[in-house]
Structure formats: structure tokens, C-alpha cells
Amino acid sequence: MSDPQKNDLQKNEAQMNKPSAKKSVKWGEAPKMSILDALYLPAIASGLATAVRHAVSGKATTRQYPEVEPEIPPNYRGVHRLNRDEAGRVKCVACYMCQTACPANCIEIIAAPAPKDDPHWKDRDKFPATFTIDELRCIYCGMCEEACPVDAIELTSIYDLTGMTREEMIFDKEKLLSVFDETVKSGHDPVRTNRGNLGPAAELSPTAKDAPPPPGRGKSG
Amino acid sequence: MINSLFEFWPVLWPALAAIGVILAVVPFLGLYMTFVERKIAAYVQDRVGPNRVGPFGLFQAIADGIKIFLKEQLIPDHVFTALYFLAPAFSLITAMFALVVMPFGPVATDYKDGFRFVVAPGIDIGILMMLAISSLSAYGIIIGGWASNNKYSIYGAIRSCAQFISYEIPLGLSILGVIAITGSLNIEKIVEAQSGSLLDWNVFWQPVAMLVFFTAALAETNRLPFDLPECEQELVGGFHTEYSGIKFVLYFLAEYTHIVTVSFLTALLFLGGWHFPGLPGPSGASTPILLLGLGVLLAKVALVVLVIILLRWSLPRFRFDQLMGLAWKGLIPLGLINLVGVAIVLSLGLPKHLLVATVILPVLAAYYSAAKFNASMATTEARRQGLSPQGAVSYE
Numbered sequence: 337m338s339d340p341q342k343n344d345l346q347k348n349e350a351q352m353n354k355p356s357a358k359k360s361v362k363w364g365e366a367p368k369m370s371i372l373d374a375l376y377l378p379a380i381a382s383g384l385a386t387a388v389r390h391a392v393s394g395k396a397t398t399r400q401y402p403e404v405e406p407e408i409p410p411n412y413r414g415v416h417r418l419n420r421d422e423a424g425r426v427k428c429v430a431c432y433m434c435q436t437a438c439p440a441n442c443i444e445i446i447a448a449p450a451p452k453d454d455p456h457w458k459d460r461d462k463f464p465a466t467f468t469i470d471e472l473r474c475i476y477c478g479m480c481e482e483a484c485p486v487d488a489i490e491l492t493s494i495y496d497l498t499g500m501t502r503e504e505m506i507f508d509k510e511k512l513l514s515v516f517d518e519t520v521k522s523g524h525d526p527v528r529t530n531r532g533n534l535g536p537a538a539e540l541s542p543t544a545k546d547a548p549p550p551p552g553r554g555k556s557g
Numbered sequence: 558m559i560n561s562l563f564e565f566w567p568v569l570w571p572a573l574a575a576i577g578v579i580l581a582v583v584p585f586l587g588l589y590m591t592f593v594e595r596k597i598a599a600y601v602q603d604r605v606g607p608n609r610v611g612p613f614g615l616f617q618a619i620a621d622g623i624k625i626f627l628k629e630q631l632i633p634d635h636v637f638t639a640l641y642f643l644a645p646a647f648s649l650i651t652a653m654f655a656l657v658v659m660p661f662g663p664v665a666t667d668y669k670d671g672f673r674f675v676v677a678p679g680i681d682i683g684i685l686m687m688l689a690i691s692s693l694s695a696y697g698i699i700i701g702g703w704a705s706n707n708k709y710s711i712y713g714a715i716r717s718c719a720q721f722i723s724y725e726i727p728l729g730l731s732i733l734g735v736i737a738i739t740g741s742l743n744i745e746k747i748v749e750a751q752s753g754s755l756l757d758w759n760v761f762w763q764p765v766a767m768l769v770f771f772t773a774a775l776a777e778t779n780r781l782p783f784d785l786p787e788c789e790q791e792l793v794g795g796f797h798t799e800y801s802g803i804k805f806v807l808y809f810l811a812e813y814t815h816i817v818t819v820s821f822l823t824a825l826l827f828l829g830g831w832h833f834p835g836l837p838g839p840s841g842a843s844t845p846i847l848l849l850g851l852g853v854l855l856a857k858v859a860l861v862v863l864v865i866i867l868l869r870w871s872l873p874r875f876r877f878d879q880l881m882g883l884a885w886k887g888l889i890p891l892g893l894i895n896l897v898g899v900a901i902v903l904s905l906g907l908p909k910h911l912l913v914a915t916v917i918l919p920v921l922a923a924y925y926s927a928a929k930f931n932a933s934m935a936t937t938e939a940r941r942q943g944l945s946p947q948g949a950v951s952y953e
């Protein structure tokens with residue numbers, strides 16, 4: 337009579353009857369099938385009705401891309417640029433912070449002492465002799481922008497970067513400076529980071545927030 | 558030889574002309590049905606669909622056609638070459654061949670010489686031939702799957718084989734009632750029997766038959782929800798995994814030709830064909846009347862095609878056992894009982910509209926299957942309760 341299974345069951349029962357155990361167990365029940373469910377036809381009809389309703393609603397959400405460009409938020413993380421200071425020199429002080437921070441290892445800087453005899457450079461110690469970013473390798477995380485102590489490197493709202501070769505996607509210092517000139521001239525990317533305000537790169541800085549939307553990119557579609 | 562050719566010329570040229578029409582229109586129709594399908598799919602999914610090539614993207618179909626014709630001829634190393642080439646051609650040939658007896662416009666039962674909207678008018682085994690030939694198209698798929706020599710293709714082919722065999726039966730059964738009452742396998746005669754008032758259309762006294770026919774025919778076209786032979790998620794592309802370029806197009810055209818055939822058959826057999834209340838029949842009719850009849854038929858066909866396309870975007874795919882179950886446990890019994898009903902009505906000489914009562918059949922079947930399902934769930938539930946330690950279950 338004393339088969340072990342039954343004993344187990346009884347023990348189990350004692351456990352299950354504890355109020356806490358009762359609460360923790362929830363039994364579900366399969367919903368009953370009605371005639372209409374078993375007939376399939378109402379379900380098919382309602383499926384067709386949904387399809388037709390969407391078909392005639394005329395609310396297509398497609399954006400006609402090349403003609404209608406998407407609205408890019410001002411803290412978008414697109415192609416990089418190297419900012420210039422007031423004197424038009426490259427703002428970067430070649431501190432290697434961005435290169436160290438970059439998780440994708442795509443920044444390569446060679447620092448050089450600023451030419452002291454040149455009056456143009458006399459208040460600077462170091463500057464980047466070369467500064468290259470492999471735009472294909474970059475994951476556009478914005479860590480470089482966040483790491484830079486002098487707001488020299490920034491990401492812009494340029495999202496449609498294309499190229500015919502891999503080589504032309506490796507941006508050197510001149511190219512990065514020209515991106516700055518271009519974006520500043522067209523006004524769609526004001527200098528966005530704020531010295532002393534740490535935070536994620538994608539956070540809107542006050543300067544960026546007040547900026548007008550990028551021209552030619554504000555058309556919603 | 559030449560003399561006899563001249564002798565037969567009056568009989569020959571209408572057939573040749575009709576063949577020309579079919580050969581010219583069907584590939585074009587296939588191309589444009591893909592376009593229509595893409596557009597409808599897009600609208601159903603709140604998109605715009607192809608709209609770049611030409612106004613409203615109308616030339617997209619042509620661009621697709623050109624692209625696919627210019628594609629590289631790719632022959633995988635491991636295929637059985639001869640069969641590999643034969644299969645798609647076979648598929649399309651059988652699909653087109655079935656159109657021989659199908660009237661694509663009003664054809665009088667007492668047809669005369671001259672152009673008429675069918676290649677071979679007055680074939681007394683018309684519908685039988687159509688079914689026989691369109692079921693041959695299973696070979697195109699099976700040979701293709703076999704020749705591809707890879708496991709996904711052969712799985713697809715095997716599935717389609719089982720599917721074709723299963724759904725042939727309800728397909729045949731469902732038209733038997735119509736044939737029995739009309740007393741003819743001749744398609745024109747079947748349509749002629751539906752002239753007169755709206756209530757003479759076969760759908761109004763054989764609704765269940767139409768339902769069974771449409772479902773089975775949809776399964777024969779291998780389209781969603783019955784596209785088990787080529788379902789992407791399980792079988793890559795099924796039987797056409799190894800096919801590309803023009804060989805793929807042949808399969809593709811075959812599939813769309815099947816859709817056209819099925820839609821025409823539905824319209825002809827159940828929806829009154831070219832008849833519409835108030836429109837005179839084609840016998841001895843003038844050209845405008847004939848064209849009007851053509852328009853009526855094409856409108857009905859377009860409606861069926863639209864339903865087929867919309868169904869694709871409304872229904873999920875069947876599981877394979879459900880697919881088989883639907884044919885063997887659902888459609889075949891329904892078709893059989895419907896046929897018995899027709900037999901009773903015929904032998905007792907009752908009015909055929911009594912057969913509308915057959916709509917009770919699917920309802921009864923649904924009642925039965927729902928009750929069975931609930932009972933089985935109740936047993937499972939009871940067993941679980943019996944096994945549960947405290948004996949009774951608290952629902953919270």
C-alpha cells in the first residue's frame with residue numbers, strides 16, 4: 337500500500353495546500369471553440385475585410401526618398417567633421433582622446449608640434465599632422481565627439497555618404513575640414529557640443545536645439 | 558495537301574486566331590498580374606508599391622520582363638540537365654494547353670464558322686479535358702524538384718504531389734453536381750444552362766460546391782494559403798530553388814496561367830459565365846452584344862482574381878497536416894454529400910433550388926468539429942486536474 341509515488345503525492349499535496357503555493361499556481365484554460373470558429377469562413381471574411389480596409393485607406397506611409405528627404409534631428413550621428421577655431425586653424429590639439437575612445441579603431445592621428453616660428457600658430461603647442469578616419473569602419477557611435485576635450489571632432493547630419501572605392505571613404509584631415517566648411521556654410525550643423533557638459537553624444541545640446549532644421553531636409557514626407 | 562488545307566481553312570483560321578490571342582495575351586497577362594499583385598500587396602500593407610518606371614509604375618512589369626530575360630543562364634552542377642530544362646517548359650505547356658477548351662468570351666452552343674472566343678468550341682468532354690490536363694501540371698513541379706537534385710526541392714515536389722492528388726478529388730466532386738444537372742461536360746452548355754435570371758447562376762443553388770471548388774482550385778494553383786510546395790521559411794524556394802532567369806519565368810507564368818484558368822473556371826461554372834440578367838445570349842448575337850458579354854465575363858474573372866490576390870494577404874499558410882485534413886476530412890465529405898443531394902433532387906424531380914439547403918452542411922460540419930475539439934480539450938483538462946496534486950484547481 338505504501339508505494340513511494342503516493343507518498344510523494346501526499347507530500348506534494350501538503351506543500352501545494354500552503355496558501356503561498358496556491359497563489360503561485362495559475363491554471364489556464366483553452367478558450368472554447370464556437371461554430372463560427374470551426375467554420376473558418378467568418379475568420380476569412382474578417383481577414384479579407386482588414387486587407388480591404390487597409391487597401392482603400394490610402395494612408396501609405398512610404399516616403400518618396402530621393403525627392404522627399406527625411407527630417408534629420410540635429411543630434412544625428414552622421415559623417416564626421418573637424419572643426420576650425422576662430423582663426424581658421426584646425427581646432428584639434430592632437431590629444432589622442434578620440435583615437436583612444438574609438439571602439440572601432442578607425443581614427444588614426446599623427447601629432448606634430450605646432451610651428452612656433454609661424455605667428456599664425458604661436459599660441460598652439462600641438463596639432464595633428466595627419467588625421468584620418470575610416471568612414472567604412474566607423475560604427476557612428478559618437479564616442480569620439482564625446483571624448484574630445486576641445487570640441488574639435490563632431491558628427492554631422494550627413495547621412496547619405498556614398499563612394500565608388502574604399503580608398504575614397506578614408507577621410508583625411510583636409511576632407512574632414514572641408515566637411516566642416518560645407519556644413520557650416522550651408523548652416524545645417526551648428527557647432528553642437530558644449531565644453532564642460534558631459535553626456536551622451538546623442539543628447540541635444542542647447543546650441544543644436546536652437547538651430548534651424550537643416551535646409552532642404554525639413555520637408556516632411 | 559494544299560487543297561485539303563484550303564478545304565479546312567474556314568475551320569482552321571478561327572482556331573489559329575484564338576490560339577494567337579491566347580499566346581499573345583497570356584504571357585502579357587502573367588507579367589501584368591505580377592504588377593497588379595505587387596500593387597495590391599503594397600496597398601494592403603500601407604505602402605505605395607512600384608511607382609518608378611512609367612506613370613504609376615505601369616512599365617515595371619515590362620522592365621521586370623526585360624531584366625529576367627537578360628539574366629545569365631545559370632545551371633547548377635548537380636542537376637539532371639535534361640529534366641532540369643524540361644520541367645519548367647512542361648509546366649507552362651500544360652498550363653497553356655488547358656486553355657484550349659476554355660471559352661474566354663461568349664461562345665454560342667450552336668457556334669458557326671468565323672472567329673469565336675475559344676480555340677476548340679463544342680468539345681463534349683471540355684471540362685473533363687481541362688481537369689485532366691491541368692492536373693498534369695503536377696509533373697512540371699515534380700520533375701523540377703527531382704531534377705534539381707537537392708533536398709529542399711524534392712521536399713517541395715513531394716508536398717506538391719500529395720497536395721495535387723488530394724485536391725484533385727474535391728475539385729472533381731464539386732463540379733459533378735453542376736454537370737449532373739446540366740447533363741453535359743461541354744463548358745459552353747454548362748454556361749448556357751445558367752442563362753436567364755440571376756438565380757440560374759450555379760452559385761445560387763450550389764453554394765457549397767462553389768466553396769469546395771474554389772478552395773480546391775486555389776490549392777491547385779499552389780498559392781497562399783496553400784503554397785506548401787514553395788514556402789520560403791521552410792524550403793528556401795521549394796521546387797524552384799535552383800531555377801533562375803528564364804526558366805524561373807516559365808514556372809512563374811505557369812502559376813499565373815493557373816490563376817487565370819481557375820478564375821475563368823469559377824466564373825464560367827458558377828458565376829454564370831458571360832450571362833448577365835438582361836443581356837441576350839451569344840447565339841446569333843451581333844458584335845456589340847458579344848463584346849458586352851466578353852466584358853461581363855472578364856469583369857467576373859477580374860473579381861475572382863482580385864479575391865485570390867487579396868486572400869494571399871489575409872490568410873496565413875496551412876500546416877501540412879491541416880492541408881491534408883482540410884481536403885480529406887473537410888472538402889471531400891462536403892463534396893460527396895452535396896453530390897448525393899443533387900442525385901436525390903434529380904431522381905425525385907424536385908426543383909434544383911432546394912439544393913440551397915446544402916449550406917447547412919458546412920454549418921453542421923463546423924458544429925461537429927467544434928464540439929469534438931471542445932470535448933477533447935475538456936478531456937485534457939480533466940486529465941490535468943486529476944493529475945494535479947490538490948485535486949481541484951483554483952482559478953485566480
Ligand code: SF4
Pocket residue numbers: 434437438439440441442443469473474475476477478479480481
Ligand atoms: S563615431 Fe565611434 S566609431 Fe566612429 S570614429 Fe567616432 S568613436 Fe570611432
Ligand code: SF4
Pocket residue numbers: 427428429430431432433434435445483484485486487488489
Ligand atoms: S579630435 Fe579632439 S579628442 Fe581627437 S585628438 Fe583632436 S583634440 Fe583630441
